[in-house]
Amino acid sequence: MAENKYDVVVAGSGVGGICTAALLSRYGYKVLMAEKRDRLGGRYSTIEMEGFKVPTGGMALPSRGGVIAEIFKECGADYNIREMGAPSLWIDGGWHQLPEKGQLKALLTILDAIGANKAKIVGELAKGTATEKILGAFKKGKTGTVDPSNKMSIRDWLKQFTDDEKVFQVFHSVTSSFTAVNDFEYPVSSFFAYLSSAQGGLHHVGIAPNGNVELCNSLADTMTARGSDVWTNSPVEKILIDNGKVKGAVVSREGKPVEVECGLLVSDLGPRATVEIAGRDKFDADYLKQVDALMTAPIVHTLVASDKPLADITGMAMIAGAKRIVTGIAMTNTCPELAPPGQHLMVCWSTPGSSLHHLDKEEEARLTLEDVKTIFPDFDQHGRILWMEVRDIDHEYVAYRSWMGYDMPPETAIPNLFHVGDAVKPFGWEGTVACAQGAKLIVNELRKRFKPAA
Ligand SMILES: Cc1cc2nc3c(=O)[nH]c(=O)nc-3n(C[C@H](O)[C@H](O)[C@H](O)COP(=O)(O)OP(=O)(O)OC[C@H]3O[C@@H](n4cnc5c(N)ncnc54)[C@H](O)[C@@H]3O)c2cc1C
Known part of the structure; x- marks a missing residue:
């Protein structure tokens, strides 16, 4: 040729x-x-x-097989990923370790322990998922169309079962970590379709060392x-x-x-x-x-460097009840080679106030920084912001282009x-x-x- x-x-x-x-x-x-x-x-x-x-x-990439690993294998390339530990949850100033399996149940148990009304929502959540399936969200999802008559947000859906603020905080963190959109903006039908899909969430995740x-x-x-x-x-x-x-x-x-x-x-x-x-x-x-x-999904991408680990976590952390941050990953707790000797790296992702409108970038940065200081009390003494980028809805590097x-x-x-x-x-x-x-x-x-x- x-x-x-x-x-x-x-x-x-x-x-x-x-x-x-x-x-x-x-x-x-x-x-x-x-x-x-x-x-x-x-x-x-x-x-x-x-x-x-x-x-x-x-x-945060799949660490045990999946389509990316298959493509690498098919093409003959090396796929070098190191698995992270089990996920954790930060809420009310405390860290809670989650099991590898049965995380929803564990989240509800934590909510119970910190005073939320678990009994009322456990059964209803399961019933809700089933109802969505009956409505055909999963089937329609597979052909590429969201049931247009079901645009109820995740938050409004939850409100049918509970008015507990802590439950909202946890579900905002969980759902937003996947969708990169606020729970009060993202439709529950799409979220259930995602959960029922072939991908079915990310169970074992790792980092490229x-x-x-x-x-x-x-x-x-x-x-x-x-x-x-x-x-x-x-x-x-x-x-x-x-x-x-x-x-x-x-x-x-x-x-x-x-x-x-x-x-x-x-x-x-x-x-x-x-x-x-x-x-x-x-x-x-x-x-x-x-x-x-x-509709794009904006994000605030924050890298925190420190001279000591800021949290004793080895997996993805869901951050509940913060102003903006929904996810944190202590990268160097799994892959120390990503930082110079004696240094540590934490990545945090924030879901901005809305995914539908242009952001007030200064305000988003300010709220994320406040969160960093609240979640990691050692930040002021041991940490610094290595890189923070507020990626508005028209930024080239949003979380998702749709x-x-x-x-x-x-x-x-x-x-x-x-x-x-x-x-x-x-x-x-x-x-x-x-x-x-x-x-x-x-x-x-x-x-x-x-x-x-x-
Ligand atoms: C902060 C953040 C955290 C995320 N976390 C995760 C996560 O943990 N796990 C996960 O699975 N996903 C995550 N995502 C989502 C994931 O990163 C993206 O969905 C994915 O990487 C998008 O890939 P893409 O193929 O759409 O292309 P892009 O990554 O957008 O790449 C497009 C490429 O095109 C190039 N380009 C642009 N214009 C031109 C041109 N005119 N000519 C030639 N080249 C051009 C760009 O330089 C770029 O290299 C995250 C996203 C962000 C922003």
């Missing part, structure tokens, strides 16, 4: 893009993966900061070994569409525009950025309406242009795993529809 001529161009090397590119290379396609940054992985990557290896986004970027590099190496190309520092500036079909792309390489030809293009940039570089005039009004209506359950299809009206990533997640899947599952499904489809050039 001629230089700058590829079977497939994959724009962007986030987890969705890199899994797609590596799988297609594995199955004989000549692929160009073009990434605008100097490192691979997008929100599944690592930045070196003052000797710390800091995650750019997702870092050398950072996710090592995983990405390992997958990219399998591509180059198979004759595909990986270009970093190379933004895709334009998707070239002619007669209703993609014919190539203009990629900026070493500052110079390079025109590449391709049979198909898979974009990991999210539908919004994709239609901009393809030209909005190439899409019909209905499609653009869907793109413009995508709320779970509201994603767009990966196909577009242009027959050889597809999306991967977290705006086109398969229903019921979340995060990095959803992007990998989406990549696997689209690669299966592409293999049926398009053959690699000989």
